[in-house]
Structure formats: structure tokens, C-alpha cells
Amino acid sequence: xxAHADLIAPAFATxxxxxxxxxxxxxxxxxxxxxxxxxxxxxxxIDAIEASGAEVVTVAVRRxxxxxxxxxxxxxxxxxxxxxxxxxxAGCYNATDAIRYARLARAAGFNEWVKLEVIGDQQTLLPxxxxxxxxxxxxxxxxxxxxxxxxxxxxxxxxxxxAGAVAVMPLASPIGSGLGMLxxxxxxxxxxxLGVPVIVDAGVGTASDACIVxxxxxxxILMNTGIAAAQDPVRMAAAMRAAVxxxxxxxxxxxxxxxxxxxxxxxxxxxxxx
Amino acid sequence: xxESLSFVTEAPLAAVSITVNGKERRVPxxxxxxxxxxxxxxxxxxxxxxxxxxxxxxxxSFATIELGPDDNIEIVHFVGGG
Numbered sequence: 062x063x064a065h066a067d068l069i070a071p072a073f074a075t076x077x078x079x080x081x082x083x084x085x086x087x088x089x090x091x092x093x094x095x096x097x098x099x100x101x102x103x104x105x106x107i108d109a110i111e112a113s114g115a116e117v118v119t120v121a122v123r124r125x126x127x128x129x130x131x132x133x134x135x136x137x138x139x140x141x142x143x144x145x146x147x148x149x150x151a152g153c154y155n156a157t158d159a160i161r162y163a164r165l166a167r168a169a170g171f172n173e174w175v176k177l178e179v180i181g182d183q184q185t186l187l188p189x190x191x192x193x194x195x196x197x198x199x200x201x202x203x204x205x206x207x208x209x210x211x212x213x214x215x216x217x218x219x220x221x222x223x224a225g226a227v228a229v230m231p232l233a234s235p236i237g238s239g240l241g242m243l244x245x246x247x248x249x250x251x252x253x254x255l256g257v258p259v260i261v262d263a264g265v266g267t268a269s270d271a272c273i274v275x276x277x278x279x280x281x282i283l284m285n286t287g288i289a290a291a292q293d294p295v296r297m298a299a300a301m302r303a304a305v306x307x308x309x310x311x312x313x314x315x316x317x318x319x320x321x322x323x324x325x326x327x328x329x330x331x332x333x334x335x
Numbered sequence: 336x337x338e339s340l341s342f343v344t345e346a347p348l349a350a351v352s353i354t355v356n357g358k359e360r361r362v363p364x365x366x367x368x369x370x371x372x373x374x375x376x377x378x379x380x381x382x383x384x385x386x387x388x389x390x391x392x393x394x395x396s397f398a399t400i401e402l403g404p405d406d407n408i409e410i411v412h413f414v415g416g417g
Contacts, residue, residue, distance in 0.1 A: 096415070096416060096417025097415035097416060097417070098414075098415040098416045098417045099415070099417075100415065106415065119416055119417055120413040120414065120415065120416055121413065121414050121415065121416025121417075122383075122411050122412075122413060122414075123411060123412070123414045124356045124357070124409065124410065124411055125356065125375075125377065125382060125410045125411060125412050127355065127356055127358070127375055127410070133412075133414065134381050134382075134412040134413060134414065135412075135413045135414050135415055136381050136412070136413055137381070146413070148413065149416050149417070151416050151417065164390055165383050165385065165390060165411050166383075166413075168383045168390045168391070168392045169383050169412075169413065236417070237417075263417075283417075284417075285416075285417025286417065
């Protein structure tokens with residue numbers, strides 16, 4: 062006889078998602094998006110990305126260092142046919158710079174998508190929402206698909222959607238902090254109110270953080286430092302992949318209501334001596 | 336380190352002064368962007384060039400665009416980022 066677990070395990074592993082992730086009409090097979098910064102080596106980065114199962118991979122635009130003897134461009138390590146490259150505007154502190162970086166990235170010829178960042182404060186790397194909205198409007202007008210990195214403020218998120226962003230990316234906590242999700246209520250509210258996908262970006266420090274973020278019902282997570290700065294980035298990437306899938310499944314399953322009192326799981330009748 | 340400007344002394348050509356990624360360089364007059372990239376050991380397919388604030392979206396144009404005096408060239412590429 063076939064063991065029960067053998068019969069059901071494969072079916073569980075492939076439970077379909079009733080609402081696959083779709084951004085700007087394009088369907089993605091993974092809800093986990095990963096960055097490519099801060100890795101100790103390119104080979105660790107490649108292995109970690111592979112282990113994460115991510116399809117969307119972020120990159121940054123920078124000057125070529127002409128004084129270096131070897132070419133440091135990431136495309137020498139990352140196959141752009143295998144991943145969906147999402148260029149960011151990290152390091153830009155005003156709309157004009159962010160727009161310039163987005164245009165440079167598009168000229169590389171891969172796609173017209175941009176993870177738009179307009180930073181407003183050096184210490185916290187929190188967004189300048191005025192500049193962000195301004196840059197979003199300009200880039201949307203130029204045909205860009207804008208995924209806007211923002212804070213967890215609902216009104217800003219609504220304005221970004223209204224400005225034409227194809228996805229809104231509220232932070233869980235500050236970039237690179239690893240503090241996890243500081244305001245689940247705000248993240249849930251943004252997800253409930255927006256029509257475009259909500260991808261939580263930044264602040265996830267470990268697998269449980271990622272799982273809890275996904276349990277809020279958001280459409281995906283983008284992370285970089287949480288994987289790259291782990292002691293073993295490849296293993297953490299695998300953990301994040303499982304956590305994102307688990308959190309998504311838990312959200313779809315619908316958790317039990319919380320109670321302040323115990324409720325027995327076993328029958329209260331049929332006790333011996335009753 | 337290889338000095339990429341050594342050709343200037345070898346070739347008795349008139350030179351023009353340009354700025355590449357924030358640093359001044361002298362190149363033979365009549366040089367195209369393609370020649371500049373080759374001298375820097377760069378593959379045109381992996382970089383994006385901005386010339387005097389205008390992004391050159393057509394890489395085929397690199398072979399015909401001649402570098403002029405005071406040209407400000409920015410050469411960028413993708414690096415790791417989050």
C-alpha cells in the first residue's frame with residue numbers, strides 16, 4: 062500500500078495560486094524579488110539568486126570605473142536572458158537625478174521598467190515622497206513601468222497609483238536595517254486599498270520576517286541585504302524562498318481567529334469514568 | 336597599470352580634450368566613440384553612453400559620432416544593487 066504522505070505530498074507542493082503575480086500585464090512565477098548588491102563574491106551572488114528562485118533581479122546604474130583593469134559590470138556574471146532585470150535609481154536624492162538614471166537604464170535595452178527611488182534622508186534612506194511623485198509622473202509619461210519604493214503611508218501610495226505606478230513598494234523597515242515589518246497595519250491597509258500590486262521592499266531580515274509580510278496579503282517582497290548579509294547567503298536565499306511561499310499559502314488559507322482563552326482540540330466527551 | 340593615453344605620444348596627431356566620467360582625457364582628433372570605447376577596453380553592448388547630457392540610445396551611432404573639443408562623456412553600466 063502506498064503511504065498516505067506519498068499520495069498527498071506532491072499535490073500539496075504544487076497547489077496553484079489562484080491569483081498569480083501580474084505586474085503591468087506581465088506574469089511572474091516568483092513573488093520573491095532579489096537585489097544583487099553587497100555580496101562577498103559574484104559566485105555567491107549567482108548561487109543565492111538561483112536558490113531564491115527569483116525571476117526579478119534588481120541592478121543599479123553607475124559610472125564605469127575606468128581606472129580598474131577588469132570590467133566590473135554585473136552583466137558579465139548575470140545572464141539577462143535568464144532573469145528579468147529591474148534597474149533601480151538608488152542613491153538619487155531628487156526627481157531630476159532619478160529620471161536621468163531611469164533613462165540611462167532603459168537605454169541599456171532590456172526593458173522600460175524601473176524601481177524608482179528618490180531618497181530624502183541620508184541616515185534613514187526614507188523616500189522623498191514629493192520627488193517620488195514628480196519623477197513617477199514624468200517617467201510614466203515617457204512610457205516607463207514605474208515600481209515606486211515608498212514609505213508605508215497610505216495616502217502617498219494612493220497618489221503613486223494615481224500617478225500611474227504599475228506597482229507600489231512600501232518598506233517593511235528602513236533599507237538594510239533588517240528590522241522586519243514595523244507596521245503591519247499600514248502594510249495591510251495599503252494592500253487593501255490599492256488596485257496595483259503591492260511589493261514590500263526593504264527591511265526584511267530573516268525568513269520569519271518574510272513570512273509575516275506575505276501573510277498580510279501583499280503581492281510580493283523585494284529584498285537584498287537580508288540575503289546578502291547572512292552568514293550563508295545561499296542557504297538564507299533558500300529559506301526566504303520557502304518563507305515567501307509559506308506566507309502566501311497561509312494568507313490564501315486564511316488563518317484561524319485569535320482567542321484570549323484556550324479551546325480544547327480533543328473531544329471533551331467520552332472521558333474514562335464519565 | 337596600462338596607461339591608456341600612451342597612444343597620444345606615439346601618434347603625432349592633433350588631440351582634443353574631452354571629459355570622460357568626470358576626468359579630462361586627450362584623444363586624437365577625429366576619434367569616434369567606438370574608438371574611445373576600444374581604447375578603454377569596453378564592450379559597447381554592456382555600457383550606456385551619455386554625451387553632453389544626451390543619452391545615445393542607438394549603439395550603431397557610436398561608430399560615426401566623432402569626439403569634439405569639450406565633449407562631456409558619461410559611460411555607465413549595471414552594477415550590483417538592491
